[in-house]
Amino acid sequence: MPQITLTTLQSLKLKGEKIAMLTCYDATFAHEASQAGVEILLIGDSLGMVLQGHDSTLPVTNADMAYHVASVKRGNKGALIMADLPFMACATLEQTFANSAQLMQAGAHMVKVEGAAWLADSIRMLAERGVPVCVHMGLTPQTVNVLGGYKVQGRQEAQARQMRADAIALEQAGAAMILLECVPSELASEITQAVKIPVIGIGAGAGVDGQVLVLHDMLGLSLTGRTAKFVKNFLAGQPDIQGALQAYVKGVKDVSFPGPEHGFSA
Numbered sequence: 001m002p003q004i005t006l007t008t009l010q011s012l013k014l015k016g017e018k019i020a021m022l023t024c025y026d027a028t029f030a031h032e033a034s035q036a037g038v039e040i041l042l043i044g045d046s047l048g049m050v051l052q053g054h055d056s057t058l059p060v061t062n063a064d065m066a067y068h069v070a071s072v073k074r075g076n077k078g079a080l081i082m083a084d085l086p087f088m089a090c091a092t093l094e095q096t097f098a099n100s101a102q103l104m105q106a107g108a109h110m111v112k113v114e115g116a117a118w119l120a121d122s123i124r125m126l127a128e129r130g131v132p133v134c135v136h137m138g139l140t141p142q143t144v145n146v147l148g149g150y151k152v153q154g155r156q157e158a159q160a161r162q163m164r165a166d167a168i169a170l171e172q173a174g175a176a177m178i179l180l181e182c183v184p185s186e187l188a189s190e191i192t193q194a195v196k197i198p199v200i201g202i203g204a205g206a207g208v209d210g211q212v213l214v215l216h217d218m219l220g221l222s223l224t225g226r227t228a229k230f231v232k233n234f235l236a237g238q239p240d241i242q243g244a245l246q247a248y249v250k251g252v253k254d255v256s257f258p259g260p261e262h263g264f265s266a
């Protein structure tokens with residue numbers, strides 16, 4: 001696969017071709033997923049749950065993230081590498097810069113940060129200093145203790161209006177991408193149409209520009225035995241992991257995934 005850049009992803013949005021993104025934490029899976037055509041590898045702080053066995057993403061450190069970014073970089077064959085800034089990595093502007101620099105120097109092409117319009121200044125300053133930013137909105141797992149659980153966000157009209165306004169403000173501040181997690185499908189489509197930057201969804205319906213899943217989830221692996229509504233097991237019916245990864249890319253590209261059963265209504 002030729003090296004995927006933000007320009008590539010922008011042109012996929014313009015052409016209406018869906019973007020396939022997956023979480024990835026090591027060199028072997030980075031090799032397999034990028035060979036299968038996954039365009040964005042996200043080193044998600046979900047590694048705290050699926051690799052480290054914690055019950056939330058909060059214990060993950062920036063050093064943990066940098067270690068896995070460097071591993072993914074070594075196996076990657078052309079995908080764009082996005083790295084999560086973990087819990088409290090952006091508590092101050094100085095920490096935001098230092099932690100982003102550590103992830104970019106470990107091999108990330110961009111960082112992802114959970115939040116909303118209050119991030120505008122940090123995003124503008126990161127973009128000016130050469131760090132493209134994806135903003136993770138909707139269900140933001142790092143604030144699970146404020147949200148009162150892993151719940152769909154944006155169901156109330158006031159909340160939906162705020163999310164639409166925040167997305168536009170963050171694009172204007174220089175965000176390069178938006179990720180929407182557990183947002184009603186109709187609201188996610190509206191936000192996707194309202195901004196020029198690519199919008200990736202997880203539990204956000206098929207009207208966004210691309211999809212992401214946690215690697216372990218789409219391979220049918222679960223430590224808890226629970227599976228979220230938006231997850232599909234792509235290993236089922238496939239001979240091997242490469243088959244599952246290719247089936248995922250095909251499902252995203254031909255828009256057979258996600259189906260209506262994987263989304264949420266308002």
Ligand code: KIV
Pocket residue numbers: 023042043044045046047084136179181202212213214
């Ligand atoms: O950490 C992660 O894996 C994520 C995805 C759920 C999008 O942020």
